[in-house]
Every structure is written in structure tokens, then in C-alpha cells.
Amino acid sequence: MKTLIQQDAWARREHFAFFGRMSSPMHSLTTQVPCEPAYRYCREHGISFFLHYLHQTLIAVNACDNLRYRIEGDQVVQYDRIHANTTIGRPDHSFGFCPVQFDPDFQKFRANAEPAMQAVISASGLCFNEECQRQDVIHFSAIPWVAFEGLTHAHHSGFPDSVPKVSVGKLHQRDGKLVLPVATFAHHGLADAYHIHQFLERLEYGLNHPPCLT
Structure with a gap:
């Protein structure tokens, strides 16, 4: 489900018009998010x-x-609800795109995600299909080999893209804490740095207060 924004009364109307005219309106932030409680819990x-x-x-x-x-x-x-289109790696170091449905319940989420991921691992090529072109998603990628401090994405400057992108890097120690690099990309007409802060704050909370998943 989705709701049409009435732009005449929208607080971001001028922001949207200003940044929407730009050939490259996506802005990015990269930070390190503490995650040791979640990592230990998963292990x-x-x-x-x-x-x-x-x-x-x-x-x-x-x-x-x-x-x-x-x-x-x-x-x-x-x-109303955002899902994921994530890259999934294969043993031959290629990858494919994998739509993953979001469910607030982790067990249901995992039950949906695992067979979808296995299907991509067992296939070849990009697996880029109509499902991958949905707008109610984020584009997600894991880069577990590199503790990056900055990241860019391939993009077509002439193609209108408003889907946020989130990339996660290599788990590593920094200042005595176990952290994950997290890079975000968002359309500046729709979201500012404050909204990325909101996202990162909630993500950090989730990774440091792991729920009971068993």
C-alpha cells in the first residue's frame, strides 16, 4: 500500500523541487555502527x-x-512497508539480486529469506527480474571483505532513482568496539542528513539490544 503525497501542503515541497532538478540528487553518508551484542547473540x-x-x-x-x-x-x-532487494554472493564470487520480503517477526522474515537466497545461490547471472524493479524496497549489499570508510555506487545519471541504498562492510574492531561500516544513499529531495541519523540511531539500537529470537 502507498499514500500519495499532496505536494502543495508538503513541508518538503521546495526541497524536492530544488534537489529534484539536479542530475545527481543522491547524497551519501558512511559511518561505523557498534554491533557486538548482536554479533555475540547470533553466534x-x-x-x-x-x-x-x-x-x-x-x-x-x-x-x-x-x-x-x-x-x-x-x-x-x-x-506503508519497505522490503529489500539485496545482492547475494555465490561460491564462484559472482552475485545475483534477491528480493527479500520484510516481516517484523524475525522467524517469519528468515523463513521467507532463506529459500529466496538459496535460489539465487543455485542460479547464475544477475537474476534481475521484474520483482527486482519494485519501488517499495531498499537496495542492500554486504561487502564483508572490506572495512570501508567510503563507498560509491554505479548509477545512471539520466535515470530517476529514489530508492535508498544501504551497504554494510567488514566486521572489525575500532577503539575497542566491534563495529560494522554502514553506507547510506538517499535522494536529497526526500531525505536529509537528519533522517539518515534517525535511521542509523534505530539501527544501532537494534544491533545493541538483540531481541529474543529463539
Whole structure:
């Protein structure tokens, strides 16, 4: 479900018009998010850390109103629920795109995600299909080999894109804490740095207060 934003009364009307004219309106932030409680919990309970932080990412995105905005033609809509289109790696070091449905309940989320991921691992090529082109998603990628401090994405400057992107890097120690690099990309007409702060604050809370998943 989605709601049409009435732009005449929208507080971001001028922001949207200003940044929407730019050939590259996406802005990015990269930071390190503490995550040791979640990592230890996943190890102790045999839970995929990848699925856990993907789930927490979606919880945080869905909690941020501005990250649920999308541009469709000349209109702005707000989706009720955001899912993920994530990259999944294979043993041959290729990857494919994998749509993953969000559910607030981790067990249901995992039950949906695991077979979808296995299907991509067992296939070849990009697996880029109509489902991957949905707007009610984030584009998500894990880069577990690099503790990056900055990141860019390939993009077509002439193609209107308002889907936020989130990338997570290598788990590593920094200042005595176990942290994950997290890079975010969002359309500046729809979300500002404050809204990325809201997302990161909720993500950090989720990774440091792991729920009972068993």
C-alpha cells in the first residue's frame, strides 16, 4: 500500500523541487555502527548475522518516514512497508539480486529469506527480474571483505532513482568496539542528513539490544 503525497501542503515541497532538478540528487553518508551484542547473540544461537543485520536495517528503514518516500513520475508517494532487494554472493564470487520480503517477526522474515537466497545461490547471472524493479524496497549489499570508510555506487545519471541504498562492510574492531561500516544513499529531495541519523540511531539500537529470537 502507498499514500500519495499532496505536494502543495508538503513541508518538503521546495526541497524536492530544488534537489529534484539536479542530475545527481543522491547524497551519501558512511559511518561505523557498534554491533557486538548482536554479533555475540547470533553466534550463541546459531543465527545468520547477515540476516539479523538485514532485518534490523529494514526495521530501521520502516521506522523512518522519509526513507519510505518514492518518486513515481511527477508524484511522490509514501509506502506503508519497505522490503529489500539485496545482492547475494555465490561460491564462484559472482552475485545475483534477491528480493527479500520484510516481516517484523524475525522467524517469519528468515523463513521467507532463506529459500529466496538459496535460489539465487543455485542460479547464475544477475537474476534481475521484474520483482527486482519494485519501488517499495531498499537496495542492500554486504561487502564483508572490506572495512570501508567510503563507498560509491554505479548509477545512471539520466535515470530517476529514489530508492535508498544501504551497504554494510567488514566486521572489525575500532577503539575497542566491534563495529560494522554502514553506507547510506538517499535522494536529497526526500531525505536529509537528519533522517539518515534517525535511521542509523534505530539501527544501532537494534544491533545493541538483540531481541529474543529463539
